[in-house]
Amino acid sequence: MTRFDLDIINYQSVLWITDMEQDLDISHSKWDFVFEFLKQNGRLAYFDGYRLDHNDDDYIKELIESSSESVLYNYHRVHHVFLKLKDSTLTNHRRVLTELWDCYDRPRVFFFQEEQEAQHIANRFSKPSNASARKQPIMTGIQHGYVLSRGMEENVMRIDKSDDAPPFPWETSRSKLALDRLANEGFLAKLLRKLHLSFDIRIKRL
Amino acid sequence: MEISGIVTTFLQEHLILPGFIPSSDSLFEVKFTEALHKDLGMLHTYFLNIQENDAI
Numbered sequence A: 001m002t003r004f005d006l007d008i009i010n011y012q013s014v015l016w017i018t019d020m021e022q023d024l025d026i027s028h029s030k031w032d033f034v035f036e037f038l039k040q041n042g043r044l045a046y047f048d049g050y051r052l053d054h055n056d057d058d059y060i061k062e063l064i065e066s067s068s069e070s071v072l073y074n075y076h077r078v079h080h081v082f083l084k085l086k087d088s089t090l091t092n093h094r095r096v097l098t099e100l101w102d103c104y105d106r107p108r109v110f111f112f113q114e115e116q117e118a119q120h121i122a123n124r125f126s127k128p129s130n131a132s133a134r135k136q137p138i139m140t141g142i143q144h145g146y147v148l149s150r151g152m153e154e155n156v157m158r159i160d161k162s163d164d165a166p167p168f169p170w171e172t173s174r175s176k177l178a179l180d181r182l183a184n185e186g187f188l189a190k191l192l193r194k195l196h197l198s199f200d201i202r203i204k205r206l
Numbered sequence B: 001m002e003i004s005g006i007v008t009t010f011l012q013e014h015l016i017l018p019g020f021i022p023s024s025d026s027l028f029e030v031k032f033t034e035a036l037h038k039d040l041g042m043l044h045t046y047f048l049n050i051q052e053n054d055a056i
Helices: A029-041 A057-067 A087-091 A094-102 A115-126 A130-135 A176-184 A187-194 B005-014 B034-055
Strands: A006-011 A014-019 A044-052 A068-075 A080-085 A104-112 A145-150 A156-161 A200-204 B027-031
Touching: A006 B034, A014 B034, A029 A087, A029 A104, A029 A145, A029 A156, A044 A087, A044 A094, A044 A115, A057 A068, A057 A080, A057 A094, A068 A115, A080 A087, A080 A115, A087 A094, A094 A104, A104 A115, A176 A187, A176 B034, A187 A200, A187 B034, B005 B027, B005 B034
Parallel strands: A200 B027
Antiparallel strands: A006 A014, A014 A156, A044 A080, A044 A104, A068 A080, A104 A145, A145 A156
8 A cells, every 4th residue: 555654543433544754744645545545435625724823814815725616614814714625736736735734723624425515514614603513523414524634643644434435445554663652652651641540551571 | 440441451461460459559560562562552542532532
C-alpha cells in the first residue's frame, strides 16, 4: 500500500493513521491512497473549518475562493466555514487544501455520495445551538459518508465513516516504532490517569 | 478504586508475579514480550477511543 512508516488502527468505524515520520501533512503523496479511497466512495467533498486560527482575512478568503465552488455555511467572518470543494482541489491542488486546513484549529473534510447529506450538516451548523450540534457524534443523521480530521496528536489522521458507507479496506497494522514508543513513553501511566486509577504499571525488560 | 476490565485482563496476561488484589494501589510490574507489544496496541486503541470521545 505504501512504503512510508504509518501506524494503522481500524476500530469500530474509525480509522486512525499515525505518520511516524512527521506531523500530518495531507498534501503529501503518502496520503494519496486515502484520498483515492475516499473519492471513490464519496464523490462530493466538503471542507469544515472551525475555530479560525489565522488573522489574515484576505489570505483565507483567497484560499476559500481558489479551493471551493460554493459556501454552504459561514459564521462570523469565516470563523467557521463549510465549503463544497472543487474536484481539482483534491486531485491536483491538495496543497491549497492543506493551507486552508492549517488556518483552523479543528479542520475536517467530509466525503458524501449525495448533496443532501452535506445540506444536513450545513443545517445542523446553522441552528442557534451550533456548539452543541458539534458535540453530536460526527455521523449523526448521515447515511453514506466519511469524515477526515486530525487526531488528538499532531501526526494522527482520523477517519470516521457512517454505518452504510463501505468499510475501510485497511486492517489494523501497527508500526513497530509506534509500539516501542507505547512501551517506552509512559503511555500506561496516561491510560491509568484517564481511567482515574491510582496505581502504576511498570514494564520490565528481563 | 476498582480496576477496569480491560486493564485487569492486561495485567492478568502479563504480570511478572501473578495474583493481585484488583483494588489495591500497588505498583504492578509486567514483562516486556512480543505479546505485550501486541496488547499495548490493543490498550492504545481503547485509549484513543475514550480520549477522543471525551474531547468532542
